[in-house]
Amino acid sequence: MVDLVTLGLILVPVLAVVAVVFFVLWLLLRRRYRTMLADLNASARERIDLEMLVAEQGGRLRIIRELHDLTLHRVSSLVSDAEGARLAGERNPQAAVRGAIGMGETARAMLADMRRVSTLVRDSEADMLPQPTLRSTRDLFKLMRDAGLSVVFEESGAPYDLAPAAELAVYRILQEALTNALKYGGDGTTARVGFTWTAQGLQVRVDDDGFRNAAARRGLDPNTSTGYTVEDDLRTLTQEIVGPGIEEMRERTELFGGVFSASQTAGVGFSVAAVFPALKHHNGVHGVDLTRGGSR
Structure with missing residues (x-):
């Protein structure tokens, strides 16, 4: 009987301590659960806000496109009316006056549409999130390194300021290449990023060793056996790399007068290059320096 009493005196404090420990752990888990739930709710709200913003911007872009098409049609009509007024004026001055009145009405309608487009663009710019620039590439590299990608950056030539749209195009191309x-x-994949600045342009190149890294992850020696065959070499030489991301990078490059290429080296990895011969002064239409004195 004494032994049972002694055992009870020992077990009661132990059980009390265990109960306290479990209670503390339950409180910590409950707090962590609430924190995670709050984060999920915040992420859900941000996602919904972004989806609404994208939908709104998409609606505005459709309106702008429609007004743009209508304005082009009216410009075409205005040119035809002007030519008709010129020909009529040689024979009947009154017909030329009537033509001028009609052209004035068409021009006023065009001006109203252009003002609507300008208002929509200003509203869209006010709602848009800040766009990244080339200075943001450091944050992009850090983000990729944190995700497991080893990024090696090399730059040659003298950098200079670019138009915001051009910087955004280069940044998006770089972002897509590193993501791929x-x-x-x-x-564990290593991506080598190279910026080569020329007098008027910029060359961007991204080379990765994804194939070699994949072989190493499978337990193979990447220096002796990367797991590729002769067929892989033939595909590298004959097949063009395609995909939504590739096409998007190509379109961004060509928009600023550049040439885009994507290839793969069997047993090594992928290579992406965007060469912009005249990016310094390119605005998406031409690469002519329109600044005074020919300098920025």
């Missing part, structure tokens, strides 16, 4: 390198190469 991490997606297909996996954790």
Whole structure:
């Protein structure tokens, strides 16, 4: 009986301590759960806000496109009316006056549409999130490194300021190339990013070793066996790399007068290059320096 009493005196404090420990752990888990739930709710709200913003911007873009098409049609009509007024004026001055009145009405309608487009653009710019620039590439590299991609950056030539739209195009191309390198190469892939500045242009290149890294992840020696065959070499030489991301990078490059290429080196990885011969003064239409004195 004494032994049972002694055992009870020992077990009661132990059980009390265990109960306290479990209670503390339950409180910590409950707090963590609430924090995670709050984060999920915040992420859901941000996602909904972004979806609404995208939908709103898409609606505005459709309106702008429609007004743009209508304005082009009216410009075409205005040119035809002007030519008709010129020909009529040689024979009947009154017909030329009537033509001028009609052209004035068409021009006023065009001006009203252009003002509507300008208002929509200003509203869209006010609602848009801040766009990244080339200075944001450091944050992009850090983000990719944190995700498992080893980024090596090399730059040559003298950098200069670019138009915001051009900087955004270069940044998006770089972002897509690095994302693909991490997606297909996996954790541990190395991506070498090169910026080569010329007098008027910029060359951007991204080379990764995704194939070699994938072989190493499978336990193979990347220096002796990367797991590719002669067929892989033939595909590298004959097949063009395609995909939504590739096409988007190509379109961004060509928009600023550049040439885009994407290739793969069997047993090594992928290479992406965007060469902009006249990016310094390119505005998406031409690469002519329109600044005074020919300098920025």
